[in-house]
């Protein structure tokens with residue numbers, strides 16, 4: 001099935017609210033399990049970057065799991081960052097280590113070779129040009145920095161898309177169902193991601209299928 005782009009930013013208030021209210025515990029817990037599997041170390045004094053952070057659930061989980069690390073959480077959507085700000089307001093110990101950045105990749109403001117760890121969940125399929133993400137990793141990550149990017153996999157058929165929609169978001173608001181459907185059509189197949197990484201000079205990163213609807217890119221930047 002051919003890829004079908006969806007709007008890049010999630011910058012409508014109702015859309016952002018529905019996303020933030022949805023239950024992503026299974027996939028976000030999987031993300032954290034994959035991160036632990038990468039053995040990033042204690043990350044004492046480390047600065048991570050969460051690209052396309054949305055309401056910052058991944059940043060918050062990361063900062064709870066690694067209490068000596070800091071995180072810059074970047075998104076191009078103001079409504080998403082407002083929801084991230086609200087979530088952080090209830091967690092002062094975490095909020096003190098999280099900096100929200102309103103910016104869109106490719107970014108002209110992120111510092112080069114600066115981050116000790118780069119995280120991104122469900123951003124890749126939003127990008128019309130996926131190389132924007134892979135170039136950003138190379139540009140802003142320190143040599144040897146661990147990287148974890150997780151995203152949806154584009155199913156082989158429209159029928160399979162509908163099966164995933166009814167399995168995972170049947171009871172969610174219509175706007176979230178539409179977003180999930182559009183995201184599945186916009187996502188990449190694992191082989192396409194392998195090609196993207198080769199083109200970006202990141203062939204050392206591994207691509208794995210980690211659930212019935214997710215792939216993950218794991219490894220370290222070159223030293």
Ligand SMILES: C[S@@+](CC[C@H](N)C(=O)[O-])C[C@H]1O[C@@H](n2cnc3c(N)ncnc32)[C@H](O)[C@@H]1O
Nearest residue numbers: 009010052053054075076077104105121122126
């Ligand atoms: C599906 S959400 C994922 C949010 C979060 N990472 C999570 O796991 O819940 C994708 C987010 O990426 C943001 N986004 C899309 N394109 C972007 C870009 N070029 N730069 C920064 N953020 C972007 C959207 O606004 C949206 O908040």
